Structures are given as structure tokens and as C-alpha cells.
Amino acid sequence: MPVNLNPPVAAELHPVAGVRLGVTEAGIRKANRRDLTLIELAAGSRVAGVFTQNRFCAAPVQMCRQHLTGNDIRALVINTGIANAGTGEMGLAASKQSCQAVARILDIRADQVLPFSTGVILEPLPVDRLIAGLPGAQSALKADGWYDAAHAIMTTDTVAKAASKQVTIAGQPVTITGIAKGAGMIKPNMATMLGFVATDAIVAQPMLERLVKEVADESFNCVTVDGDTSTNDSFILIATGKGRARFETIDTTGWNEFKLAVIEVARTLAQAIARDGEGATKFIEIAVAGARSKDEAKAVGYTIAHSPLVKTAFFASDPNLGRILGAIGNAWGNDAALRDLDVSKVKVWLGNGHNEVLVSENGGRAASYKEEDGAAAMKPAEITVRVDLGRGSAQGKVWTCDFSYDYVKINADYRS
């Protein structure tokens, strides 16, 4: 059950000038599913991406990294069902063939195509079926295809994930629209499972490459479901340049405003992934402040977010504070700088927007803490754990979900 996550409304997803999307049923792994998405970009579009840091990175990720060096991307092809990861040379060949087939039908070069795959790892990609599906996807290409594409890239997602925004920056209208997918094997490292955000703004390539990293760090890189960084994580930022807003340097008027707008779209998508985390019944924000560095803050956030004991306590709405403190005490395993953490300076609050309870200070339970207040704070579907480490001024956030019976069910059954 996704947590406070509304399905996208087609009419609210603004087309981005220069982007057309088409989906089809290619039968990649199962019949009667839209599993193939083609995205066509207008000439002159600029594209930047960040990808998984998993050493077993998938063939399409390797191919994307190669093709992005050319700076002249005109199409994206995305299949679900098969991840084409852990498939060795054969997988690379399959990914290459997909690009070549897209190039043929769109009359572009194969190195102008970025391929993406998501689904089961280690199985060979049935590239013939993918290629046979391409004409169908091509004939479905349309500017308002974001809604369909958001659905066609889903795997274990229960709700499609899309976000869109129109703003006026320095007097010029800017459209930003994006889609994402992911629900399990989620602890993005540089990017999420799959995320695509496009804007019609004109953005210089070096700016776009800088932006994609900054946006990922403030959005997808704050999400974890189960701590398992996927082999296929990819986040792509597209600037078609078909609008009038133009950003050539970071000193351009409105650059920060533009960056915040892109971050907002990406955050909505990133949080949607945690809200739709496998088996999720709660959406948890872990906000860590008082750290000496952002890395330190995030290490504490992730250690809390990955603790199966904390996650099951959230599922039970149980203010089992000891598990949270235990996780904080273990965080030095993820960032050695925390080895000298003075726990007597750590403060922890539980709550949500409306009320917040100080639950721990001075190395133990807060003197003012009452169990019923903690229980009340754990009840809502959205919970914030706020931690002050009391040793610096850096901060960081992590979004996650709880750990329920359904997580086990989904992952014990996934391949069957």
C-alpha cells in the first residue's frame, strides 16, 4: 500500500516542447503489459545522467555512459521485465542492437540512443521482441505521452510516478516534467532505479552535467527502501532548449530558482519511490542535523533507515527508541568519522508536521518523555525522525518506508 501517494493525473503532466513519448506491449517478459517506452528528443537537446555505482552495473548503464560522451542524444528506449544486468558480453551486444534498431526507425545514429532496462537480473534480454515492438512505440509517439510512459516503466511499483511543474523564471516560462520507477532494490547511489526529467529550458551542457548531480543528491540520493543499490540505477536530465528560458552560467538570473524547481520535481519523484516502497505502510523522513559533514549526517540517516529493527518498529507504530539509538550508535560503521560520536550530546525527536516529541537526550530517554506521546507520534502514516548529533552544523535527509509482512511476501514471490 503506497503511503499518501496519488496516482498521476494525465492532464496535470505538462508536455515539454521537444519531447515525444510512445509506449507499447512488446512481450519482453510477460504478455499484455506495456513494457516498452520510446522517448524522442528534438535535435539540439542536451542530456546529462548519473548512474549506479554498483560494480555489477547493467549493460544498458555501460552503454549510456559511452553514448553520453557524444553529447548528441536524440532518443531513449526503456524496457521493463528484464534488467539486462549480469549478462556479460551478450548483454552488451543486446543493448547495442536495441540502440541500432531505434537509430534505424528514427533515422539517427546508434550512439544517439540511450538504452534503459529494468526487471529481473541475469536473464538474457529478448532483443528480438524489443526490436519487433519498436514500430508500435514509434507510432504511439506524442507530446503528452508522459502519463503512459510513467505506467510503462513500472515493475513492482503499485502506483505510477510522475511530477510536473510550470514556473516563470526571469520573465520566461519554464516547464519541467519527469517520471520515475522503483519500489525495491532501492538505495540509489548517484541515481535511482530509473528517473527521467525533462525541461524545455536552454541549459549549457556543463551546467546540465553539474545540475544532474546536484539534483540527484537532493532527491534520489536521499531515498532508500531496502539498502540494496540496484545494478541499473539511472537518472537522466534532459533540456530540450525549445523554450525561452536560457541558463548559460551559474550567474544567470534565475539559475537558483530553476535549480530549485528541478529539485522539487525530482524530490516528488524520489519521495514517491519511498512512498511506494515494497510493502510500505509508512513514509519516514529522517532529518539529521548537528553533524560535522553532510556525509556524516547521511550516514546516520541511512543507518537508521536500513535497520530492520527500526523498520519493523515503524511498521508496528512502536516507539521503540532503543532501536533508533542503537542504530545511531552503529553509524560509525558507515562513516568512520562518527567513531568519536559523543552519545550524551545526541538528541532525538519523533513527530510530524504538527507535533514533535523530544524522546532522547543525555545518552538516554528524555526526562520529559512519556510513552503515550511517543506512541501518538508513531501513529500517523508519515513520521519524521529528527536527530541532532550536537557536534557540527551540517545536515542531511533520508526518506524511507517501513518493513512489513508484505515486503517479505513481495520479495519471496517476485520471480514466480
Added chain:
Amino acid sequence: MPVNLNPPVAAELHPVAGVRLGVTEAGIRKANRRDLTLIELAAGSRVAGVFTQNRFCAAPVQMCRQHLTGNDIRALVINTGIANAGTGEMGLAASKQSCQAVARILDIRADQVLPFSTGVILEPLPVDRLIAGLPGAQSALKADGWYDAAHAIMTTDTVAKAASKQVTIAGQPVTITGIAKGAGMIKPNMATMLGFVATDAIVAQPMLERLVKEVADESFNCVTVDGDTSTNDSFILIATGKGRARFETIDTTGWNEFKLAVIEVARTLAQAIARDGEGATKFIEIAVAGARSKDEAKAVGYTIAHSPLVKTAFFASDPNLGRILGAIGNAWGNDAALRDLDVSKVKVWLGNGHNEVLVSENGGRAASYKEEDGAAAMKPAEITVRVDLGRGSAQGKVWTCDFSYDYVKINADYRS
């Protein structure tokens, strides 16, 4: 359901000359449970310990560290129900009072007592009840009290954990007997939740201090249930010196034989913890070879062992190899040296003692692999994942269990 774990048989637990154990019901947290254990050591016993690296370490752990500097331990007092962790100054005071009370009834000094607590974190230790229970535990003291003590230190354990061994080393008989507890919040770092092993051998103090670390590294430090290092982990090695075998230096005849015998007892206890891991239906050994260092091997082992996706696949007996490869590809997050791991050199086998299947090589599925062979290898209750990283000659092992509905059930219900 514990995996192939037989309850201890009282008659098989050899008394260790110089050790007497007594248990009682002190009503620390719930009534009608044996929850207080007193262990009395003969004068001249030598004791060494290793403790949790969690920054929120419990009051009794802090007290143990202090008292062990005195090198003159005569008693151990262990309560279950309340962990006395995250209890600040009040917790330290409670732990001190427990030691003082034991000192009074045994006519020794308070700094000759080691206190241990296990159970719920953050709750105050009802030290009055503990103290009131001590005379009962004292009157129950007996040399063959290991069986009762193994039961009295349990919390969420479903089976008591004990191991015992008598060997002749360099012509002298040596007895080694130990008990342990732990089923959740288990990823010992230097030691497990609680483990106590005693021998009647005469062991020089520096040798014993060296031995306790080596034994922990080969036993308790190879176990993980959920990756959550507890606040109370303690492993204590006692040499009463009441036997005739004597080890003064590492060159003493039989030292290695003695060390292996102690390791064997500790390993049996450590594996028992994984076999009785919360909700366990499978016992998994992850053996990693071909690493550049032991740390590297264990980082790969732990990354596999902590992946919720891998653990749920084990529960489902599903040879979902992609999840194992995905975890290996993420292990550099736990040991940066693995950042340059060449996945094309990695080999993975699944199996057990009787048959073993090569499942992955050359960055993908092994050419010879058949799904039905993988499925057959995943079926037994005991599974070995063998990994060769192909980059060195170091190796390491990790023992763990699977992740089932019952893990969630146990941990969502624990405090209620």
C-alpha cells in the same frame, strides 16, 4: 523455527572446575521467568572479554571494561528483560549497585564483579528486584549449573545455546564449556550479545586477552542476523586455572590445539545464534575467497548477508542469483578497497556439503548453469554461498539466516 539446532543436553555440559552457576526468578521484567544468573569463579581465575563497538554501549558494558582492568574477577551477574542501555548516569549507578550487592553476598569487592544485562533498551533496570533475587541465585550455585544458566540468559531465543568439550592436550585433560544467547539485534562487532566460555586450563593473562580476540574473530564476529550491532554485546573467556594444562606463551606445546578447541566451542555457540535467528528457516554460510584481505572477504560476506533481497530469496528457496551479484557489486560501500572489483573475475557457487553448483562467472550466469540445479541447491535448510573474488588469496566466512514473515512478526510485536 531454529535450523538444525538441538537443545543442549544437561549431561553433556561438562562442569569446569572453579566455576559455579546459579539462576533464579527475580521478576526483572516479567514474572515466572528465570531471569537472573550468578556465576562464581574460584580465586585465581583469569578473565578476558571483548565488547560491543556500538557508541550507545550499555552501562554494564562500560562497567565490565572498568572492572576488567583490575584482573581479579570473581563473579559475573547476568539479568535478562532489561538491557540497561541508553540509561545514562542512572544506568551506570544501577549497574554499580548490582556489583556491590553481589560483592556483599560473596564477600568480595564490587570491582571483582562483571555485570551483564540483555533485553529492552532505554528502560531503567529495576535494581531492587535484581538485588532481592541474588540470595536465591546464590543458594542455587552449583558446578553443573551450565544448563540452567543457558536457559536463564535467553530473551527472544527459542532454543538455549550451550557447547562443551573435553580434550587432552599435551597429555593433560582440558575442559571447555560455554553458553550464549542472541537471536535479534545481532551483528556482533568484537563480540556477540552475550557469550561466556570457561576452561579449567591455566592461561597467562596476556595470552587470554589475545585469545579472546582471536576466538571472537573466528566465531561470534562471523555471525549476523539483521546487521544491527547491539548495545550490549559481550563475550567473556574465563580460565579458572583449576586444571592441569598450562599455557604461558604461544610457544607452549599444545597452544594451537587448545585455541582450536576453544574456537570450536565458540563457533558452535555463534552458529547457534544464526540458527536461532529471529524467524530463521534457513542457516546460510557465506564463504568468500580470492580476496586481497580478510576484511575485504568479510565485507562481501556481510553485504550479501545483510541484503534484505537476498535474505527473502533464501526464505523463498529461490535461486535469485541477480540479488547475490547485486550485493557483491555493492560491497565496496562496506570496504572501499572493493571499488575496483572486476566482476568478470567473480565466481559464485550455491550448494551444501553434498553438491555445489557454479551459478555465476564472467560477469553473468555460468554457461553450465541450469535453473533446476540452482533450485535444488536452495532447497535444503542449510545452504552455502561460495564466492571467489579472483583477486587475492585471503578468505573469510559469515554465518546468517534468512528473512521470513516471522522476523517481521517477532520484531513488530517484541515490546507488546
